[in-house]
Amino acid sequence: MSNTSLPVQEAVPLLLSAAASVLLFYSGLFAFLFVVPVQYVYTRYGPQKGSLTGVGTAVVIVAVHLLQVTRIDSVPPDMVRLLFFDSLMPVGLLAGVAVINLNHRHPWWGRLLIGSGVALLGAVPSLRILALAGDGTGPLSDQITAMVEMLGVTEGTDQMIRTIQRVAMNTVGIGIVATLAANWWLGRSIVLRRYGLVQSVRPARVINDLVWVVIAGLAIVVGSEFVEMGFAQPLGWNALLVGSFLFGIQGVGLIQHVLRVKGGTDRAERWVPTIVLMLLFIPGINLLVMLGVPLLGMSEVWIDYRRGDEYEGHSEH
Numbered sequence: 001m002s003n004t005s006l007p008v009q010e011a012v013p014l015l016l017s018a019a020a021s022v023l024l025f026y027s028g029l030f031a032f033l034f035v036v037p038v039q040y041v042y043t044r045y046g047p048q049k050g051s052l053t054g055v056g057t058a059v060v061i062v063a064v065h066l067l068q069v070t071r072i073d074s075v076p077p078d079m080v081r082l083l084f085f086d087s088l089m090p091v092g093l094l095a096g097v098a099v100i101n102l103n104h105r106h107p108w109w110g111r112l113l114i115g116s117g118v119a120l121l122g123a124v125p126s127l128r129i130l131a132l133a134g135d136g137t138g139p140l141s142d143q144i145t146a147m148v149e150m151l152g153v154t155e156g157t158d159q160m161i162r163t164i165q166r167v168a169m170n171t172v173g174i175g176i177v178a179t180l181a182a183n184w185w186l187g188r189s190i191v192l193r194r195y196g197l198v199q200s201v202r203p204a205r206v207i208n209d210l211v212w213v214v215i216a217g218l219a220i221v222v223g224s225e226f227v228e229m230g231f232a233q234p235l236g237w238n239a240l241l242v243g244s245f246l247f248g249i250q251g252v253g254l255i256q257h258v259l260r261v262k263g264g265t266d267r268a269e270r271w272v273p274t275i276v277l278m279l280l281f282i283p284g285i286n287l288l289v290m291l292g293v294p295l296l297g298m299s300e301v302w303i304d305y306r307r308g309d310e311y312e313g314h315s316e317h
Helices: 008-024 036-045 047-069 077-085 088-102 108-133 139-148 157-194 210-224 234-263 264-277 285-301
Strands: none
Touching: 008 036, 008 047, 036 047, 036 088, 036 157, 047 077, 047 088, 088 108, 088 157, 108 157, 108 234, 157 234, 210 234, 210 285, 234 264, 234 285, 264 285
């Protein structure tokens, strides 16, 4: 029988990466980056070791979550089980990044969307908890109300909770897609920098038909201001935001392309995503960036700025 166990020197970096992921997840401020160490392993050590690290991280997070939930005394058993299933959200993100790394049949944007779809399944219990918390009855609803009041909202707490629910439903898609994209990008960038290589979104292109998804989402969002759309409203918002995000990546790549054509250096090209990200935090300018960069990417549906380029639009390098 062959020995399939990992040598100690190979297992140590995997264990350290899993530990780093768990610590990031429970850090609070940097929790959204907890998949970066797992992506690091995927990029540097390959899919098998990346998958082992992801599974190990998921097991630890679920175990810690279960330990925390079992200490709750004031919540009924059914609600305790539901809270336990809330741990499926980070597990879903780990599964999503696994899909991105193991799926080589689709372009980058397809892998990102498929991985996000898998991660969305893990977010369903959390969305269910949020829905139950806003129904106005039960201990969980009381706890959420108390948390809102601690933030200084003493009147209209029910309306505030409903607003939180609506925002969560409308933005869950873009939240998952952006989180996976950021972790995927950062994990790969750390490894590539070790070898003197730099990631660029300059070749990033999406299919032209995606523009119709954005247009349909925008039509639903605008229509919901005049007509009750029901469940179609969050679908419209998610279609609009996710499609715009993907076109935004293409827009950043186009800026890098123009900079390169004009004689820009590698260093200048690397700064483009960072500058765009920084501008998103400047009031007033951020609105221009959030509208302008995706629209720039969409304009390539009709204008071929990169005619003659030899690289494929779905390259991720």
